[in-house]
Amino acid sequence: MKHRLAKYVFAILLLISFYLAFLSLQNKEWESLTATISLTIAIISGWIAYESFYNQSLARRPQIILKLDFKSRYDLILLVAENLGEKPAFNIKFEWKQKLANHKGEEIRFNKYDDSIDIPVLNPKENTSLIIDLASRFYENRKTENLDFNGTIKFQESLNSKRKTSYPFHFSFKHYGMSPSFENEEPKTMYELQKIPEKLENIKLEIKKIIDKKTSP
Known part of the structure; x- marks a missing residue:
């Protein structure tokens, strides 16, 4: 809301400066024309500075x-x-x-x-x-x-x-839906590494079963 209001203010100031420049040109008041051109440049510079400040302020806000x-x-x-x-x-x-x-x-x-x-x-x-x-x-x-x-x-x-x-x-x-989910293989590798202790424990149990079976009378 404040930004929109500022835009309206700058637009009105520019219209006023253009109108003053037109009157000065029409009346051949060259000094006044020079002053109004300087005023217009100042208003445009002020608007550019305000927009820069506003955009920097937006970037700093939470997003x-x-x-x-x-x-x-x-x-x-x-x-x-x-x-x-x-x-x-x-x-x-x-x-x-x-x-x-x-x-x-x-x-x-x-x-x-x-x-x-x-x-x-x-x-x-x-x-x-x-x-x-x-x-x-x-x-x-x-x-x-x-x-x-x-x-x-x-x-x-x-x-x-x-x-x-x-x-x-x-x-x-x-x-x-059709894109590769695992462009980086690191998550899959880490997932599989976490499963190694479990797999080793299963192998250990299977070996124990075989040994028990062979040694049983």
Whole structure:
């Protein structure tokens, strides 16, 4: 709202300066014309400086996004909430137009302790995630479901203010359906390494069974 008001003010000032320049030109008042041209340049410079400051201010504000992650964990789809801004966001709430369910059919929630908010605080560059489903079965189980999800993100930029920032979010599973989930083999390798102790224990048990069988009378 303030940004829009500032744009209107600068636009009005520019129109006034153009009108004064036209009058000066029409009356052949060259000194006045020079002054109004200088005024116009000053207004344009002021607008450029204001826009630069406004954009820098936007970049520093909290910027909360929801995104899908198919690659961080082996064979798992994660929903990630991340703050891309340079300031923390408080009392974050996601309002869904279509509810997203996990592999158990339960409505996904970032916060199991409080129904009124999803995330109490996300600091700059911080993220949190939750598991949606196994990548290997997600599309098989949801052939008839709508895979586009959208809604509204709401949060406070300060705990001392009740004013809430809100904007829409949208993401889709559709374009991941045919893409390679494991471009980086490290998650799969780490997953398989974690299984080695279990496999060794199974081998040990099988060897023990064979030895017991051979030594039994």
